[in-house]
Amino acid sequence: MGSPTMEVWAYPLDLAPLLIKAQAGLTYFLLTKRARFGFLMMMAFRPVDTVVVQRHLVSFDRELT
Numbered sequence: 615m616g617s618p619t620m621e622v623w624a625y626p627l628d629l630a631p632l633l634i635k636a637q638a639g640l641t642y643f644l645l646t647k648r649a650r651f652g653f654l655m656m657m658a659f660r661p662v663d664t665v666v667v668q669r670h671l672v673s674f675d676r677e678l679t
Contacts, residue, residue, distance in 0.1 A: 629654065 640648050
């Protein structure tokens with residue numbers, strides 16, 4: 615099984631067009647696509663966010679990050 619972050623980007627297959635359009639900005643996205651893109655970003659970066667918080671709280675050795 616791959617990384618959860620990679621799975622977020624790989625499935626479902628209709629995410630590629632969403633990511634390509636998002637590169638130009640979210641201004642022209644319908645609210646539903648803007649919300650979906652926001653949730654995609656949250657899912658993709660949650661593991662990184664967790665590491666940053668844990669490091670800040672000194673829950674584990676800094677050398678591990």
